[in-house]
Amino acid sequence: MPSGEYDPDTAEPTWQKRWVDDETYAYPDAAADPDTAFSIDTPPPTVSGSLHWGHVYGSILQDIVARYHRMAGNDVLFPFGYDDNGIASERLTERELDIRHQDYERREFQQRCREICLEYEQEFTEKMQAMGISIDWNNTYRTISEDVQRISQLSFVDLYExxxxxxxxxxxxxxPECETAISQVETEDDERDSHFHDIEFALTEPTASGRDSFVISTTRPELLPACVAVFVHPDDEENAELVGMDAEIPLFGQTVPIIEDERVDMETGSGVVMCCTFGDQTDIEWYQAHDLDLRIAIDESGHLTDVAGEYEGQSSTDARESIVADLEAAGALVDRRAITHTVNVHERCGTGVEFLVTKxxxxxxxxxxxxxxxxxxxxxxxxxxxxxxxxxxxxxxxxxxxxxxxxxxxxxxxxxxxxxxxxxxxxxxxxxxxxxxxxxxxxxxxxxxxxxxxxxxxxxLDTWATSSLTPLINSGWDHNGEEFVMDRPEIYPMDVRPQGHDIISFWLFHTVIKCYEHTGEVPFESVMINGMVLDENREKMSKSKGNVVDPDAVLDKYPVDAARFWAAGSAIGDDLPYQEKGLRAGEKLIRKLWNASKLVDSLTPDERVDQPEELRAIDAWLLAALDEEIEVITDRLEHREFSKARDRLRTFFWGTFCDDYLEIVKERDDNSAAYTLQTAHERFLKLFAPILAHVTEELYQDMHATDGESLHTQPWPEPLDIAADRAAGERAIEVIGALRKYKSDNGLPLNTELGTVEVYGDVAGFEDDIQRVMQVEELAVREGDAPIETVQTGIDLEYSIVGPTYGGQVPEIEAAIESGDYEIEDGHLHAAGVELDPEAFSIEETRQYSGDGEFLDAGETIVIVH
RNA sequence: GGGUUCGUGGUCUAGUGGUUAUGACGUGUCCCUUACAAGGACGAGAUCGGCGGUUCGAUUCCGCCCGAACCCA
Incomplete structure (x- = not known):
């Protein structure tokens, strides 16, 4: 029996433990077939970092999908991966054990990594379980494991073949810092302070006009020894005479050709630029397009090579200083000024990248x-x-x-x-x-x-070469000596790939390429892109800004279900700001659900009540209305419209079920009410289950479960198709609403007794309900028209008909109506020389009542209170 | 610099070529009504970022501008 207040601090951990112990979310390997299997390719988090609020958000969205599909009849595979193959865990291991990987054989060092990462994996496991994420803990993998290594190497061999x-x-x-090649996608641009150096280059012989030198601008004078050409833009008239001549590089003495090419940026510096091996990507393009020499002046550790002569062995930073000083001494440095410019850096360490020629x-x-x-x-x-x-x-x-x-x-x-x-x-x-x-x-x-x-x-291998294989890892991809096979062919392609939108191009592209090339199929049926979690001020959370939300602190203060409610308030793809009021709203809903459940429980017997032959009108109405809600909510969940599903369900539960239905039904004690309450309540628990996973389980076990099976493995509700007069029900609710407003407007307590109330409208079957809940002594439902006068106050045009038909004449029609210059004959409106059919306009009128009592407007129904 | 998305009451948000623009939070008034006062009833509060265009009609479609976020260079 739910009693007292809901205590999430006790209930949530209890159910989390039970779900894990009972293997509630185990994927039924043997039973699964491709039609019912539903698999989620969860992106494995880097375990060496800590779990942040973005993980919480993303995981909850995945979990809602998993829970919904599990209830909707799918065999759901919701695996978990620990990404511990990479530099982060390598560094972590070195730090923890105070060792250097260089001192170990690679295989041995990796063994150490595996051991160290285990502890961190355990922490992730606990935290995911503490959020009630319905992961199948029998289906986990570590990217550092031998199995994954095998798959990764198989992938290499297959692509090679x-x-x-x-x-x-x-x-x-x-x-040069990490001393490794990196891929284009691992670089990013960064604004850096630097200096522009204007350096004078001498021509080997003067031009026809007698010019014997020119000036280039560069931020990287240490690349002078690597200079292989000088470029001028074809439209650059001033420097056109240089093209075809040769220049001598100051200090280093090599002679380079002057070539024209439209990739020169004429706006920067003097418009003449040097091309080196390699300063930037354009240098590479020039090297390829003009068949230039290679002069490799910077080595793999960022030091100058023998090409740099006396500067050999200096770091590029030191060499820059020396070269600038020597240029100045030689009189070749024309100018030096501070600038800020964009440089290509390695995203991991922030070091400016070099372009080296390597195998x-x-x-x-x-x-x-x-x-x-x-x-x-x-x-x-x-x-x-x-x-x-x-x-x-x-x-x-x-x-x-x-x-x-x-x-x-x-x-x-x-x-x-x-x-x-x-x-x-x-x-x-x-x-x-x-x-x-x-x-x-x-x-x-x-x-x-x-x-x-x-x-x-x-x-x-690049770690992305491995992390792009998760669909194959989850499917148990392998080679049996003859051909490539899968342990679980039924889950491939996987149904959903969730991911944050900041890195979709990155991972998705890699994953598509790899899996597509290995299997000939796209790895995913669908991708679900979630937005970023922002702080209260809608700014992206980042450690450097210090606006990071600590999941532990939040979950200390609020129930997990409240966080789940918050996360479900997002439109997929949109960023979601962390807002405490969102969590408080979740708490409120949990409390409402709990209290309503207590009431339902007190109104119903412990045993299950069979469906009576005849349901009372209000009961049939509620169940029919719920049917329609279920249909809409299901559709929203299918389309990952979490916020819409959540809000629709909340509104219907709170407004219609609690405020309307429960208020009406709470003093009844009959089989029809009991059946309806039990049925609707159980259905609400199921509908809320993907979002409010814990409180719904607690209530379900208390009130509905017969065999101890989890709510989360119960079938999703199907329509009951109970016949009901929906329109009469709506009218009855409107009448009740009007009477409530009447009491409120007159400052009367809601339980004030009303004398006689007349209703002009069809509320057949709901009379007793209206009477009881509004404390009406005598309710008289009248046939025929209400004794009220209607006063015509204007004409409303149905623009969707009038507009397309009359186009530019519409303003004239409007003006005629405005000035009263119109007539209505046989239901047709004559104005401004046109005749409008009845459906093209409606008569706007106000209703007046001059009889005894007070007239209330309840939509199409008229209510008179005496 | 290119691309994508977004701009709606104080705050957050739904939505639409056609009456009075949705809801939540906050706010005001009233109500202890035997599940919940952390509740209920009823209000107030919006030139739908700006300027043009298309249209009979634009918050919605188009263009430009301003502002924000993200991705890419």
Missing amino acids: QGREYRKKAPAIWC QWYIEVLDKKQEYLEAGREMEWFPEKMFTRYEHWIDGLQWDWLISRQRSSGIPFPVWYCGDCDTEIIAAKDDLPVDPLSDEPPADACPECGHETFVPESDV
């Missing part, structure tokens, strides 16, 4: 941009508009996907090279996972040249 991967010496984006592994993507775009189109997007973002992102891709990283920790490339001819030796699929640094290659001699020694590849 398909010819989708290549190794090439080419300009690559390089982080790296790539996945070819540029040739299939169109195909990947089409693949994206095959998925259903919630919200739809997010597809555009994916589209534009693909359009903007300029590089193939660079997947090799020069790090000592991570998932190794399963590759060796012939010590003599560099032929690639790829690991056998059966042997995976392998680590070439520890394992032997699957060949005794090079198949090309017969050489017998091999060089292991020491690079590791």
Whole structure:
């Protein structure tokens, strides 16, 4: 029996524990078939970080989807992944154990990582469980596990065999701090303070007009030794005479050609720019377009090479200072001024990136941009508009996907090279996972040249190369020696991929490419893009701003269900500000649900009441109205319109069920009422269950469960199709509303007895209910028209008819009506020379009553109170 | 710089080419009515960001401007 006040502090942990112990949310592997299986590809959080409010928000939305579909008859697979394969957990392990990964064999260090990460995984598990997320804890994976390593390496081998991967010496984006190549998507732009240096370059011989030098502007004078050309814009008349001549680089002395190219930005500096190996992406384009020399002046650690002569060995920052000083001494530095400009930095460490020529592994993507775009189109997007973002992102891709990283920790490339001819030796699929640094290659001699020694590849795979495989991890993708197979083919493609909108292009593109290439199918039926969590002032939460909401603090203060209610108040894709009032509204609803349940409980017997032969009109009306609500709410949930589903349900429950129905029914004691109360109440619990997971379970177990089965595995309500006079019910509710207003307007307590009330309108079957709830001594329902006068006060045009028909004449018609210059004959309106059919206008009138008592307007029904 | 989205009572928000623009929070008045006063009833409160255009009619469609967020360069 629900009694007293609801105590979430006790109830919530109790149910959370029960759900886990009973494996309430276990995926029924054996029973699942592709038609009923419903799988969610949850994005695995980085476990080395802590759980933040954005996780709470995203997880709750996923959980609502999972719970709804589970009740709607699907076999739901709601797995969980711990992402601990990456630099973050590597650093974490070093910190925790006070070790350096360099001091360990890679395989051994990874073992340490696995151990350290376990503790952090446990914390995530506890927190997800403490939010009542209906994850199947038998279905979890760790991206650091050997299984995942195998899948990741299988993926590499498969793409290699398909010819989708290549190794090439080419300009690559390089982080000198992390000393690794990175991909385009790992860089971001940042505003940095810097200096513009105007440097004078001498021509090897004067121009026809006698000019013997020019000035270039650069923020990176340390790249002078890497300079291979100078560029002028074709429209640059002033400098046109330089094109075709040669220039000598100050201090370093190399001679470079002066070339014209429209990629020169004429607005910046003197309009003459130097091209180096490589200062930026344009330099690379020039290098490729004009077949320029390579002069590599900066090495992998950001130090100058022998190309820089006496500056060799200096860091690029030091070299900049020295070179500037020497330029000044040589009289070549014309000017130096502070500026702020945008630089390309590594998003992880903020270091400005370099463009180095190195040998790296790539996945070819540029040739299939169109195909990947089409693949994206095959998925259903919630919200739809997010597809555009994916589209534009693909359009903007300029590089193939660079997947090799020069790090000592991570998932190794399963590759060796012939010590003599560099032929690639790829690991056998059966042997995976392998680590070439520890394992032997699957060949005794090079198949090309017969050489017998091999060089292991020491690079590791980009973590995105692995995290883009989650649909395959969840499906148990593997190779059985003959072909690729899945443990759970029924869940692939997965039904939903949830993700924050800030990184959709990133993950989705990678995941689509990989899974699509491996299986020939798009990995997802649908994607669900949630917005960002903002603070109370609608600003994005960030550690640096200090406006981060701590989940523990919030959940200390509010029930989890209140947080769930808040999270469900979002339109999918839109950002959602954290608002305490949203959580308080959740608490209020929980309390209302609890109190209403107490009342229902007190009005009904413990045993289940069978449906009576005949339901009373008000009862049939309520159940029929609820049917319609169920239909709408179900549709909203199907379309991930959480806020609409939530608000619709709340409004109907609070307004119609509590304020209207319960007030009417609460003094009744009959089978029809008991049946209706039990049925409606149970249905409300089910409808609220995906959102208010805990309080509904508590109430369900107390009031409805017979076998201890969880509410969350019960079937979603279907329409009862009970016959009811809905219109009469609405009229009755309007009459009650009018009488309430009458009492309120007259300052009367609601339980004031009323004498005689006349009702002109069909409220058949509801008379007793109106009479009892409004304390009416005598209720007289009258046939025929009410004894009231109607006074015509104007004409309302039905513009949706009049507008299209009469167009520009409408103002004339309006003017005629306004001035009273019209007639109504046989129901037709004559004005401004046109005749309007009855449906094209309505007569606006006010109703007056001059008899005894007071006249109340209850919509189409007239009520007279004596 | 390019793209996407958004701008609606004090705050947050729904929604629509056609009467009086939805709801919540807050606010005012009244009501202890035997589930809930953290409740109920009834009010007040909006030039729908600005300027143009299309239209008989624009908060809605189009263009520009202003402002915000995000993604990309």
